[in-house]
Amino acid sequence: MLIGLAGPFADPVGAPMKLAAELAVEEINAQGGVGGHPIQLIERNDFANADSAVFVATDLYNAGVAAVVGHLFSGQTLAAAPVYNGGESPVVAISPASSSPDVSGVGDYTFRLCPSDLAHGAALARWIRNRLGLERGVVLYLNDDYGRGVRQTFVTEFTRLRGELLAVDPYLGDTPDVALYLDRLAKSGRAQFIVVAGNRGEAEEILRQARSRKVTVPILGADGLEGIEEAGALAEGVYISQAYLPSIDRPANHRFVEAYHRKYPAAGAPNQPAAATYDAIYLLRDVIARAGTGRQAIREAVAAVGTTAPAFEGVTGRVVFDSLGDVPASEVHIGVVHGGAIRLAEGG
Numbered sequence: 626m627l628i629g630l631a632g633p634f635a636d637p638v639g640a641p642m643k644l645a646a647e648l649a650v651e652e653i654n655a656q657g658g659v660g661g662h663p664i665q666l667i668e669r670n671d672f673a674n675a676d677s678a679v680f681v682a683t684d685l686y687n688a689g690v691a692a693v694v695g696h697l698f699s700g701q702t703l704a705a706a707p708v709y710n711g712g713e714s715p716v717v718a719i720s721p722a723s724s725s726p727d728v729s730g731v732g733d734y735t736f737r738l739c740p741s742d743l744a745h746g747a748a749l750a751r752w753i754r755n756r757l758g759l760e761r762g763v764v765l766y767l768n769d770d771y772g773r774g775v776r777q778t779f780v781t782e783f784t785r786l787r788g789e790l791l792a793v794d795p796y797l798g799d800t801p802d803v804a805l806y807l808d809r810l811a812k813s814g815r816a817q818f819i820v821v822a823g824n825r826g827e828a829e830e831i832l833r834q835a836r837s838r839k840v841t842v843p844i845l846g847a848d849g850l851e852g853i854e855e856a857g858a859l860a861e862g863v864y865i866s867q868a869y870l871p872s873i874d875r876p877a878n879h880r881f882v883e884a885y886h887r888k889y890p891a892a893g894a895p896n897q898p899a900a901a902t903y904d905a906i907y908l909l910r911d912v913i914a915r916a917g918t919g920r921q922a923i924r925e926a927v928a929a930v931g932t933t934a935p936a937f938e939g940v941t942g943r944v945v946f947d948s949l950g951d952v953p954a955s956e957v958h959i960g961v962v963h964g965g966a967i968r969l970a971e972g973g
Contacts, residue, residue: 626662626918628909629685631695631705631718632898633673638851639697641899642721643668644889646694649906652884659913664906671696675704682708686716691918692927693718694905697898699725706731717924719908721901722868724848726774729949734924736950738901738908738941740957742771745847745866746778748957749820752864753845754786756959756970759817761789762842763810765803765831767823767849768795775822775847791816796823800830807831811838818842824849829856832863851896853962860962864970869897869941870960872969881940894966897941904939911937 630646633639646666654663667688669681678701685693686708693709693716696702702723709718710732720728720737724745728737753759766776772795780793791813794806810816819835819842821828828850835844836859845864846853853860871882871894881903885895895903908930909923915934916926930937931945938944945954960967 626659626913627665627667627688627690628906629688629690629693629695629716630666630668630902631671631678631681631685631693631701632697633701634668634670636673636697638896638898639673641892641896642697642902644892645885645895645899645903646906648885648888649903651888653906653910659910664910671701671705673698673701675700678702678705679708681705682718686712690716691913691920692716692909692923694721694902694909696720697722699723699728702728702735702737703731706735710734714920715924716920717927719905719927721905722898724868725770727770729951731950733928733950736927736946738905738944738952738955739868739897740953740955741951742774742847743778744955744957746775746780746822747782748866748959749845749847749864750779750782750786750788752866752959752970753818753820754783754788757818757843759788759843761791761815762818762820763792763794763806763816764790764820764822765794765796765801765806766821767801767827768797771824771849772822775849779820779822796827799826801827803831803834807834807838807840811840816842819844821846821850825851825853828853828863829859832856832859848897854965854967857965861964863962865960865962865967867897867958867960867967868955869900870958870967870969871895871900873958874969875940875942877938877940900940904937904941904944907939908937908944
């Protein structure tokens, strides 16, 4: 039985996805596979490139895979979706981490195992108001679809919670110059926090500029900041919203993390793409055991998870698909960087 795996395997965010898929397949095959048949992974690297994603999707489609786990990033998932959803025999593709709102409903055969970006902004707003008890702050956002999406939902929820935003300012580029914004913030002294709605590299630059101005208010960001703990002391105390953290206290997660460390002792902790990929392989095992290997039957069985069929209980939590292939009940956790690692924040 063939299952495709598509992602950027040389990327530091994508490499754990490949490791987790191979771990899941090894475990399942050691237990007898699916109905006595072993799973065989067909792995294809899309190099985090949209054109490569289309090529990979076409290759997997024609290879006769029963389903695909991938792609990792939203841009590649959106580029490949017409391939998986087209032709005479569409094939299910389950993305572990494509969080763009545009993925919702992109095709009947496209599913994902992560919250939308829109969930992260709201989660950060609730954390700041309800857990940190802060009332006033600023938002610096990358002026692209991702940054604007996080900004929009954060602003909406924070305002609903009667918080005050002193400024909401855009930036561009990998090394943004936000000196004017930070000088204004430092001069007023009123802001109690900064939300960075962008990516890790930009956040590190903003942190450097903030620390050079003795700005020490809490800095928070969404899942685009994944990996920022590797910046060491610069990132100490930064809060990050995450769909998954290896420290989550859940029996299935404990088993997964222990197995991952045993098999890959030098790989570091598994990330969200790894955990969700592991779940996707096991979910497909269960679905195929019930429905067989026909592509349409697999699609109907995946779509039924959590409604007319039981929910899937996995490493990342309870999986229930809605009509758009989303998992709207997925949790968003708040982590904090401490000692070079991201730990689940108290109450997060």
